[in-house]
Amino acid sequence: MSTATELAAGLLWLATVAMMIVKAPHSVMTFYRVQAFADALLTALMAVRDHLPMLWVFVGLAVAVRIIIIPEIVSRGLNTPRDYSAKAPLGMGALVLYALLLTAGGMLVGRIGPDPILLGLIFAAMFVTFVHLSARYEVWSMLWALLSLDTVVDAGLSVFAQTMPEGTALVIYAMSLSLAIVLAFVAQRVQHLKKSLDVRELEELTG
Amino acid sequence: MMSPLWIIPSSMGLFALATWTFPPRAFSWIRRLGILALLIALAGQVANLWQGTDPLASWYFVTVAVFSIFALWYSGPYIDREAEQHHWSPSRVKLYYVLLFVFLGSLIALALWTNLLWLWxxxxxxxxxxxxxxxxxxTSAAVEAAWKYVMVTETGAMFALFGTVLALSAVRSPLFAWHQAPLHVILSTQRQHWALVGAYMALVGYGAKAGLAPFHTWLPDAHSEAPAPISALLSGLKLAGALVIVYRLFRILSLALPAVYLQDALILLGLFSLVIAAGFLAFQRDLKRLWAYSSIEHIGIISLGVGFGGIALIGAALHIWTHAASKTLLFHNAGTVRLLYHSSDVRQGASSILYRTPWTGALLALGSAAIVGLPPFAPFWSEWLVLAGGFHQPADRVFALIAAALVIIIFVAIARRVPDWLFAPGRMGVGPKRGTIKEPMALVLPSAVLACIVVVGGLALPILAHPLWSQLVGELGTVHL
Incomplete structure (x- = not known):
């Protein structure tokens, strides 16, 4: 069972790194769905391992909201013609190295818990999303970065779910999904009013 | 757990549901019922029918309930005019009231709950x-402000949640404990470094929610673009709520960690917030932005108070009340200015306020005098307690001295800027060219009552709320995290 959970966490980490590096409009949505699938898979495995039936609700919510609803909202109103991926081999290589460095840091932090590899992969994914959030300032890119962070934190929560009461964990998970929905809607309003999601075309958002 | 801890926040949820269900003509009645419910909750606390989990919870609840009543009161005339001026549809007005009740319910929960996960x-x-x-x-500016707000604070939320779980797990504190730290639990000190990492993550997360610098970037936009009653609730209540959570978390962690690391982080962020406020206040031309930057200053002062501990912590608790009173007055006043002058920017005609709208101008002058910490207004006493608490600790004297210098700089910045709104440019004795504007009493009256609270609040509140104040002083006076 532990190998299966580690594989699910590995998939989550891989999708998170891919979202940071390959920031093209279609691929990022695909990777977000892969990440959500990994989150749902990990949660399902946790439900079986820890005998927590409540976690199946998380699985259902993750599939419904992250795999279906969020991409639907985004694809309807949030379109960007731009490809924000790293283009040059040097840039791509630097990003990969950066991701590996963050992963090493995450694995180190993961030694805190009883499942060092599982927790390490989740911490690593989290560190990658932190950098993803800070590296670029485009509305579109930041939206995906925060959605990615939101998914990773949810995956982390399902690992810690046995330490908290079921009701509390469920409400926290629901809040996290509400955030994803509000975020997607506000970004959609930005595009509707500003006719763009690129920070270089939005005067104020340049900060 | 069917106690006021749940009943009072849930009642606001019911009002939200009622607003959603009933037609717009019922909104004013639902608002009045909401005010009545909050008055009953306050009366129940005064009559000792119920109390918060601890004196801090009771104290913060009083603050939240009182200024929520003003938000509901002022929202009526404010939203009526705003909807008329900017052609809001009935569904948008409905959305405002539904979410206002949800927001108030969550603020009440922030005050009453003590479990760190439920607080999150x-x-x-x-x-x-x-x-x-x-x-x-x-509007374009409002949606953009909302975007910045959600991006920065929700990144903070993720930090806060993970940091809290990490820190509490590292010291083996039960996450499900409703009370702060059950006496029978002995916290582990084996993984102090991870507890510290978690504590700092939570501080960054809740610091972003509180608008502490350098995580404050969302605050000036959100406060200036939101409807005035919401700006007042954000500034007066929600920002302080985030620091109350930090205090509760750090209070537990200080049982297993060297408290000095936690205190120093709070002092550092508090001082940085004062620096940012001092640097930006002098250049503001929009009244709401001016008060937004002032909020960064005051949340910095509360952070310093929590960091210094002891007397300063009592000052921080008092400052939550005094800042909320003054800032609610000032944001409501700025909302009135925006409605009457169609802008709160001095470059777009919001000037000569004292002459053209004497009530609004007088309330602006009074609120400004209070917020800069002039005696005998309430914020003076709380700021004095915070700084005195800092000077009381030999190790913190340098920080207290820097904070005092920054508070003086901020005083000068606001004192130089506010006359731009109050008076007209030109020679003394020559009146402004533009005529007076009729001030609707419905807009002025809530602010006038608030002004009375600001005037008497500083000195009279500890006397009026004597038993609660005594309990609070008893609980916080000896705490150094």
Whole structure:
């Protein structure tokens, strides 16, 4: 069972790194769905391992909201013609190295818990999303970065779910999904009013 | 757990549901019922029918309930005029009131709950409802402000949640404990470094929610673009709520960690917030932005108070009340200015306020005098307690001295800037060219009552709320995290 959970966490980490590096409009949505699938898979495995039936609700919510609803909202109103991926081999290589460095840091932090590899992969994914959030300032890119962070934190929560009461964990998970929905809607309003999601075309958002 | 801890926040949820269900003509009655419910809750506390989990919870609840009543009162005339001026549809007005009740319920929960996971949930409900409330005007600037708000604070939310779980797990504190730290639990000190990492993550997360510098970037936009009653609730209540959560978390962790690391982080962020406020206040031309930057200053002062501990912590608790009173007055006043002058920017005609709208101008002058910490207004006493607490600790004297210098710089910045709104440019003795504007009493009256609270609040509150104040002093006076 532990190998299966580690594989699910590995998939989550891989999708998170891919979202940071390959920031093209279609691929990022695909990777977000892969990440959500990994989150749902990990949660399902946790439900079986820890005998927590409540976690199946998380699985259902993750599939419904992250795999279906969020991409639907985004694809309807949030379109960007731009490809924000790293283009040059040097840039791509630097990003990969950066991701590996963050992963090493995450694995180190993961030694805190009883499942060092599982927790390490989740911490690593989290560190990658932190950098993803800070590296670029485009509305579109930041939206995906925060959605990615939101998914990773949810995956982390399902690992810690046995330490908290079921009701509390469920409400926290629901809040996290509400955030994803509000975020997607506000970004959609930005595009509707500003006719763009690129920070270089939005005067104020340049900060 | 069917106690006021749940009943009072849930009642606001019921009012939100009622607003959603009934037609717009019923809104004013629902508002009045909401005010009545809050008055009953306050009366129940005064009559000792119920109390918060601890004196801090009771104290913060009083603050939240009183200024929520003013938010509901002022929202009526304010939203009526705003909807008329900017052609809001009935559904948008409905959305405003539904979310206002949700926001108030979450603020009450922030005050009453003490479990750190449920506090995170309450903070999230407050954030998500206020993000949409900030975007309700649906202007380009409002939606952009909402975007910045949701991005920065929700990144903070993720940090806060993970940091809290990490820190509490590292010291083996039960996450499900409703009370702060059950006496029978002995916290582990084996993984102090991870507890510290978690504590700092939580501080960064809740610091972003509180608008502490350098995580404050969302605050000036959100406060200036949101409808005035929401700006007042954000500034006066929600920001302080985030620091109350930090205090509760750090209070537990200080049982297993060297408290000096936690205190120093709070002092550092508090001082940096004062620096940012001092640097930006002098250049503000929009009244709401001016008060937004002032909020960064005051949240910095509260952070310093929590960091210094002891007398300063009592000062921080008092400052939560005094800042909320003054800032509610000032944001409501700025909302009135925006409605009457169609802008709160001095470059777009919001000047000569004292001459053209004497009530609004007088309230602006009074509120400004209070917020800069002039005696005998309430904020003077709380700021004095915070700084005195800092000077009382030999190790913190340098920080207290820097803070005092920054408070003086901020005083000068506001004192130089506010006359731009109050008076007209030109020679002395020559009146402004533009005539007076009729001030609707419905807009002025809530602010006038608030002004009375600001005037008597500083000295009279500890006397009026004597038993609660005594308990608070008893609980906080000896705490150094």
């Amino acid at each position: 949930i309450a903070m999230e409900i407050a954030t998500l409802s206020s993000v949409v409330l900030a975007a309700v005007p649906d």
